[in-house]
Amino acid sequence: MLDTVKTLCYLSGVSGYEDEVREYILERAMPYASSVETDPLGNLIIYKKGAVSTGRKLMLCAHMDEVGLVVTHIDDDGYLRFGFAGGIDRRVIIGKSVYVGDGRVPGVIGIKAYHLVTDEEEKKVPKAEEMYIDIGARSRAEAEKLVSLGDACVFDDTVVEFGSGYLKAKAIDDRLGCAVMLKLIESGLPCDCCFAFTVQEEVGTRGARTAAYRVQPDVCLILEGTTAADLPGSSPENEVCRLDGGVVIPFMDRGTLYDPALYKALTALADENGIRWQTKRMIAGGTDGAAVQRSAGGVRTAGLACGIRNLHSPACVANTADFEPMLKLAGLFVGAFAEGRI
Numbered sequence: 001m002l003d004t005v006k007t008l009c010y011l012s013g014v015s016g017y018e019d020e021v022r023e024y025i026l027e028r029a030m031p032y033a034s035s036v037e038t039d040p041l042g043n044l045i046i047y048k049k050g051a052v053s054t055g056r057k058l059m060l061c062a063h064m065d066e067v068g069l070v071v072t073h074i075d076d077d078g079y080l081r082f083g084f085a086g087g088i089d090r091r092v093i094i095g096k097s098v099y100v101g102d103g104r105v106p107g108v109i110g111i112k113a114y115h116l117v118t119d120e121e122e123k124k125v126p127k128a129e130e131m132y133i134d135i136g137a138r139s140r141a142e143a144e145k146l147v148s149l150g151d152a153c154v155f156d157d158t159v160v161e162f163g164s165g166y167l168k169a170k171a172i173d174d175r176l177g178c179a180v181m182l183k184l185i186e187s188g189l190p191c192d193c194c195f196a197f198t199v200q201e202e203v204g205t206r207g208a209r210t211a212a213y214r215v216q217p218d219v220c221l222i223l224e225g226t227t228a229a230d231l232p233g234s235s236p237e238n239e240v241c242r243l244d245g246g247v248v249i250p251f252m253d254r255g256t257l258y259d260p261a262l263y264k265a266l267t268a269l270a271d272e273n274g275i276r277w278q279t280k281r282m283i284a285g286g287t288d289g290a291a292v293q294r295s296a297g298g299v300r301t302a303g304l305a306c307g308i309r310n311l312h313s314p315a316c317v318a319n320t321a322d323f324e325p326m327l328k329l330a331g332l333f334v335g336a337f338a339e340g341r342i
Helices: 002-010 019-032 140-143 173-185 205-217 262-270 289-294 320-338
Strands: 035-038 043-048 056-064 068-074 080-085 097-101 104-110 133-136 152-155 161-164 166-169 193-198 219-227 300-308 316-319
Touching: 002 019, 002 166, 002 320, 019 035, 019 173, 019 193, 019 320, 043 205, 056 152, 056 173, 056 205, 056 289, 068 104, 068 140, 097 161, 133 166, 161 219, 166 173, 173 193, 173 316, 173 320, 193 205, 205 289, 219 289, 219 320, 262 320, 289 300, 300 316, 300 320, 316 320
Parallel strands: 056 193, 056 219, 219 300
Antiparallel strands: 035 043, 043 193, 068 080, 068 152, 080 133, 097 104, 097 152, 104 133, 161 166, 166 316
16 A cells, blocks of 8 residues: 555646546556546546446545646746645745646745845735746746746655654645555455546546546545644644544535445444544545535445645655555445445
């Protein structure tokens, strides 16, 4: 699991530009797939035959995209102005390294020089329009030889293991969910399954909406990363969840009220099999479940997640001890579906 997660986190896949991630997943999954579709929006939908056909459709879903930046203007001096693709805290990107466009042009996010900042400005987080990306160009013409308007910018892709099982990387949300689905595809399945690797989750769960309409599943399991605020200054009720606290089984977030019976089934499976689990202690965040649940005539939807600190930042942090329990519980869910218990 860990090697797969690390490999996926190295790949570039800002919302709307998920090609590199999709191509890697497709290459790995093809030997095990029964059939494969890529829809017009870019979702990768993989079907795999299992030991039995239940007569019902089970879909597992994880998104390929990550938050990032998009070039919106090039100054006369060659600096790039940008907008956000997905929800990003402006405080965490100042001074960070990025790669711009298909050519992976290196750049650094900068702001006004500190000696020019007024006392009042020092108290505020700079707005996006006050920031720029420096790619080392001396003029607009020089910059335009390297980048174009609309180019996606990904955060530096350095992956670091540190401490007691901690992993720092960009895009753990939701390359971890993609890794879980890849490992399931590469294993023997107890029943037929559909795996939807979706696009554009970070900009409004757009891919999941079309994927769910295309597949029209009876039941869907969302595999995600979720915010963990187990940090200094956070009270227990605001932590949401904790790293190394086990797989997260959410009952609700800001977009989805997960199917109560499926929630109970997941918690029971975890208890029966000695899998450590926790739930979200705060109604926060959202997933592809919001779009899937509401698609077509409605879909019974459940979720599994892994706690991640510094979500939607260049330095997401997860604990690898939470990875295998998430994979194991997802596999048990598929098994329960095959047996008609779900």
